[in-house]
Amino acid sequence: MLIRIDPTLSMPLFEQLATSIRASIIDGRLGVGERLLPARQLAEALDINVHTVLRAYQILREEGLLDMRPGRGAIVAGRIGQHAALAGAIHDLVDEAKLRNVSESALLSLIREAYK
């Protein structure tokens, strides 16, 4: 499981982690039922705090992508289809935004606005 995080970016570490793992789940690199690295191990590997890892895990659980229990660990849950189904549309939108030189931040803002 390849995870890249960068403390110098403005995006919080726990969010970077969640984003990275979410992507792995959605594109199939992590299959349903598979267990993630225990928080303490991943924290050590990435040289960050356990809580930061757990916070990322908990975000994904709230999204229904993970199942977590003490002693058992964090396991990839169902609920993936709903996310994956958006992949195509997202890809197209981002392509068009790039084509039009609309920045990432601008696009994100437009989407936040559209959610209201």
Added chain:
Amino acid sequence: MLIRIDPTLSMPLFEQLATSIRASIIDGRLGVGERLLPARQLAEALDINVHTVLRAYQILREEGLLDMRPGRGAIVAGRIGQHAALAGAIHDLVDEAKLRNVSESALLSLIREAYK
């Protein structure tokens, strides 16, 4: 010009402002050549600091949506078409995400990931 900002939200004020104004520009409530409220006035009206307003203005300038100069103020510039052209696709994507109960934050993360 209607602007709503909420200090209790996690999104920074300057970003909320930029998002709100951007939306006004793109959907035509603010036309090209029109002048925004002077930063000091808008700051007073919203009961926030001038710098927060200016920071929002500057974001929009970097996106090419505003033209700014001391003494002249902030004026809506061209460059709108590129943003507006995305409106339809964005609307569709957000609708689909809502339909599938994919949260706003999850969708935003997917898009960030797609930008890499």
Added chain:
DNA sequence: CAACTTGTTATAGTTCAGCTATAACAATAG
């Protein structure tokens, strides 16, 4: 059962982005 693993919760300290407050400066309009 006991031992171990792993998520949960609590507490506390540090750092930094966001926001505020003031003030002086520079460019433009009238």
Added chain:
DNA sequence: CTATTGTTATAGCTGAACTATAACAAGTTG
């Protein structure tokens, strides 16, 4: 020239993010 308005600088406050420890609860393993 005078007033307006964005630009820049400096400084202080606050809360979110991150870290560090530690105790606890639920599950697994032998």
